[in-house]
Amino acid sequence: MSERIEADYIIETATNLEKAAATMAGEQSSGTFTKVPGETPELIERAGARVEKLTVLDTVEKPSLPGAKPGTPIRQAKVTISWPLETIGLSVPHLSIVIGGNLFELGDFSGLKVDDIRLPESFLASGPGPGFGIEGTRRLSGVYDRPLIGTIIKPSVGFTPEQTADLAEELAQAGLDFIKDDELQAASPSCPFEARVDAVMDRLHRHADRVGTLPMFAFNLTGEVDDMLRRRDYVLKAGGSCVMMTLNAVGLSGFMAVSRQSPLPIHAHRAGWGALSRHPVLGWSFPAWSKLWRLAGADHIHVNGIDNKFCESNESVIRSARSCLEPLGKTKPCITMPVFSSGQTPRQVPQTYAGLGSRDLIHAAGGGILGHPGGPSEGVAEMRSAWDAQK
Amino acid sequence: MSERIEADYIIETATNLEKAAATMAGEQSSGTFTKVPGETPELIERAGARVEKLTVLDTVEKPSLPGAKPGTPIRQAKVTISWPLETIGLSVPHLSIVIGGNLFELGDFSGLKVDDIRLPESFLASGPGPGFGIEGTRRLSGVYDRPLIGTIIKPSVGFTPEQTADLAEELAQAGLDFIKDDELQAASPSCPFEARVDAVMDRLHRHADRVGTLPMFAFNLTGEVDDMLRRRDYVLKAGGSCVMMTLNAVGLSGFMAVSRQSPLPIHAHRAGWGALSRHPVLGWSFPAWSKLWRLAGADHIHVNGIDNKFCESNESVIRSARSCLEPLGKTKPCITMPVFSSGQTPRQVPQTYAGLGSRDLIHAAGGGILGHPGGPSEGVAEMRSAWDAQK
Numbered sequence: 001m002s003e004r005i006e007a008d009y010i011i012e013t014a015t016n017l018e019k020a021a022a023t024m025a026g027e028q029s030s031g032t033f034t035k036v037p038g039e040t041p042e043l044i045e046r047a048g049a050r051v052e053k054l055t056v057l058d059t060v061e062k063p064s065l066p067g068a069k070p071g072t073p074i075r076q077a078k079v080t081i082s083w084p085l086e087t088i089g090l091s092v093p094h095l096s097i098v099i100g101g102n103l104f105e106l107g108d109f110s111g112l113k114v115d116d117i118r119l120p121e122s123f124l125a126s127g128p129g130p131g132f133g134i135e136g137t138r139r140l141s142g143v144y145d146r147p148l149i150g151t152i153i154k155p156s157v158g159f160t161p162e163q164t165a166d167l168a169e170e171l172a173q174a175g176l177d178f179i180k181d182d183e184l185q186a187a188s189p190s191c192p193f194e195a196r197v198d199a200v201m202d203r204l205h206r207h208a209d210r211v212g213t214l215p216m217f218a219f220n221l222t223g224e225v226d227d228m229l230r231r232r233d234y235v236l237k238a239g240g241s242c243v244m245m246t247l248n249a250v251g252l253s254g255f256m257a258v259s260r261q262s263p264l265p266i267h268a269h270r271a272g273w274g275a276l277s278r279h280p281v282l283g284w285s286f287p288a289w290s291k292l293w294r295l296a297g298a299d300h301i302h303v304n305g306i307d308n309k310f311c312e313s314n315e316s317v318i319r320s321a322r323s324c325l326e327p328l329g330k331t332k333p334c335i336t337m338p339v340f341s342s343g344q345t346p347r348q349v350p351q352t353y354a355g356l357g358s359r360d361l362i363h364a365a366g367g368g369i370l371g372h373p374g375g376p377s378e379g380v381a382e383m384r385s386a387w388d389a390q391k
Numbered sequence: 392m393s394e395r396i397e398a399d400y401i402i403e404t405a406t407n408l409e410k411a412a413a414t415m416a417g418e419q420s421s422g423t424f425t426k427v428p429g430e431t432p433e434l435i436e437r438a439g440a441r442v443e444k445l446t447v448l449d450t451v452e453k454p455s456l457p458g459a460k461p462g463t464p465i466r467q468a469k470v471t472i473s474w475p476l477e478t479i480g481l482s483v484p485h486l487s488i489v490i491g492g493n494l495f496e497l498g499d500f501s502g503l504k505v506d507d508i509r510l511p512e513s514f515l516a517s518g519p520g521p522g523f524g525i526e527g528t529r530r531l532s533g534v535y536d537r538p539l540i541g542t543i544i545k546p547s548v549g550f551t552p553e554q555t556a557d558l559a560e561e562l563a564q565a566g567l568d569f570i571k572d573d574e575l576q577a578a579s580p581s582c583p584f585e586a587r588v589d590a591v592m593d594r595l596h597r598h599a600d601r602v603g604t605l606p607m608f609a610f611n612l613t614g615e616v617d618d619m620l621r622r623r624d625y626v627l628k629a630g631g632s633c634v635m636m637t638l639n640a641v642g643l644s645g646f647m648a649v650s651r652q653s654p655l656p657i658h659a660h661r662a663g664w665g666a667l668s669r670h671p672v673l674g675w676s677f678p679a680w681s682k683l684w685r686l687a688g689a690d691h692i693h694v695n696g697i698d699n700k701f702c703e704s705n706e707s708v709i710r711s712a713r714s715c716l717e718p719l720g721k722t723k724p725c726i727t728m729p730v731f732s733s734g735q736t737p738r739q740v741p742q743t744y745a746g747l748g749s750r751d752l753i754h755a756a757g758g759g760i761l762g763h764p765g766g767p768s769e770g771v772a773e774m775r776s777a778w779d780a781q782k
Contacts, residue, residue, distance in 0.1 A: 028575065030546035034758035038558065039546045047549030047581065065669055067702025087548040089579035091614045093640040097574055097662050101637075104665025105701035155421035155430045157478040158438030167429065183488055184419065188480035190438065223482045225616055225648040246492075249484040251642005257616040271488050274495025275674040276666050278456055282673075283666040310496035311458025367425035 003120030004082040006052060007099045007288070011079055012064055012111030012281050014071030017054060020108050021079045025049040027102055029083065047087045053080040063110030064281045074110060076281070090126035092296050093252040100284060111281030114288045119295070124332040127256065127295035132265035134337050134360045137299060140241045140265065141216045143177045148216070149383045150178030150364035151376070152341070157184050161191055165199035167370075172207040172215045174376035175384070176369070178362050180218035183246050183271040187223060193231050201238040218244040218267035218300075225257045236263050248272035252296055259297025267339070268298035278311070286316070287323035294324070294334040300362055302339045306351045309343035318355035325358060337362060344368050346386035353390040363387070394511030395473040397443060398490045398679070402470055403455055403502030403672050405462030408445060411499050412470045416440040418493055420474065438478045444471040454501030455672045465501060467672070481517035483687050484643040491675060502672025505679045510686070512720050518647065518686035520725040523656035525751045528690060528728055531632045531656065532568050532607045539568040539607070540774045541755035542767075543732070547573030552582055556590035563598040563606045565767035566775070567760070569753050572611035574637050574662040584610070584622050592629040609635040609658035609691075616648045627654050639663030643687055650688025658730070659689035669702070677707075678714035685715070685725040691753055693730045697742045700734035709746035716749060728753060735759050737777035744781040754778070 013020040029049035057076040171179050187193035208214040219235050221228040221243050232243050244267035259266050276283040303320040304312050327333035344365040372379030404411040420440035448467040562570050578584035599605040610626050612619040612634050623634050635658035650657050667674040694711040695703050718724035732755040763770030
């Protein structure tokens, strides 16, 4: 276990850059705000985090975040910190705190964002990784050589199980490969989980009996661990082929309690992500954050979409999506299928393909398919032919 | 279940304020970016979120966050949205997404922060609440009528179990009521969890045999759910009286798998919180966010400290701490003991007491006690007498 974990940060500070980087390494390992007796040079050498690299970037006029110590110049820099595995142990949830703990609040910084992380091969043993990934998802859905065309049950909430099933059947007939609960729909008095699974799977199986393929339906398990495990098993017994969790609701420990040895692919929804990412120099970049979830077992993960209804740039969306297809390591690549979603229509297909350079994605359009003037069948057909046209 | 959940937000937008608030309600319930067939007036009336109140605040010159639609004036406002319980169900993890899901990313907004939430009595059945709280913590620690004086094992990482136990014994002899693992110390090859518990509890029990009181030691369980449950039971069998989790590592579902029917108080560490809170108009306010964790079962929760080493203002610290002592509801108050920590010394005692108006807190000083020139005993004695002096 002599390997080290590395994290890159974009920082902004009015203090000396070397000092600021050393503060980060100290705060996240053996240091505190004052010298304590046990912090010997030997202990720091063995257990301390280390500044590996420091690259000066721009100078900015005003601090990006309030509360930092004043001074000039205010400079941005890229800093790489490393930790020995011996003091972290093999735990994905705990790693998230080692990398992204108290740092965001340090008074030396007017900006701090985790930009990327690199995990040594031995740390990859700490998570299951995607149990299905691209290959398993294609096998279960019967869709090869093109993206899965997906949609979201809309209205997000308000339908009864029977109404949900009516729509699911209509969507299956329209040719969708993938259908999901909205992240706002979990288990509720107006649409109980088990009744929804029963109603939807009954219709989808009847559809499959007619046409030979069963669309993948991602049922939103989100809740407490025991409930999620029971619901996952319920979907399995009902012949379903996918389950979903909202990552920021359940957290890494809750997620891994469900993802470990999951008999069904896990569709990972990132709702709430904006709070962690929207500010340019606060929180986490998606490539860094999603590596934790990929190792934790996400088979599919949402990356927003080109020309989305949110505020994320296309460049950022593509960087996120591409990162999902880059191996985490040699022994365990943890390739997770990116899910493009949010205001999607066939118009975004060329740029999506050009940016990602792959057809290994789920392209989900909610309103774009359900609200299509010609009905869902035409919505799906247009998405399919837009993808067929990409060479 | 006709009661509704309410959330207050601080928003910033260049679009019409009524329209912006309606977009929030739509996005977080039955709406999407375009009209879909199933979204009938009856469904909206029954399942939709509702704008309850809108108060215009300041006009700002520049957008606080990038990516929003341009326009003038850019106004800030306070908006209250409500949801019917029927579509949410009784789930704390899921509620976090209903309130704080995709909203942070909406292009209509250059700022959006959850400011407070109000949970109806019937929703309070969804979480266990603190199993011990103030009363249970005082009973187990034997400390009444004054704050528990606490400290953190420092260096945070690098000590073996025996070195940790040496320090724990020294701290117990110094008179500390409460000792905790640093949030960076969970379970690692250099300090395995079980060996640490064995070594520390052996010394603390010997100390208790001598003086009659057992200091509370919060062992950091943070990891996957099965590991945390096994570790919690290990602490119980070893005669320990407290366990700790880092909230942002484990997440609400993981946390509740451990907090439900926990035989030991749960010490809730908020490391990582800065990413969700540091920007004035992005993410969550502590009173809103901590209500979820209080209902989820946090017995103690970190609130930073007066004149802390981080960038949070004293006003914000006091608002956070006071909110922990305000009941969530009549049937289930969910009072959680605030933990003041970060660069604390006796100097901060008067302002802490004046601000909180209570002695129901844990006042933790790591470096302030361990790095005290006269040694930990003098550090503790000074903290105790500073509190005794408050009338």
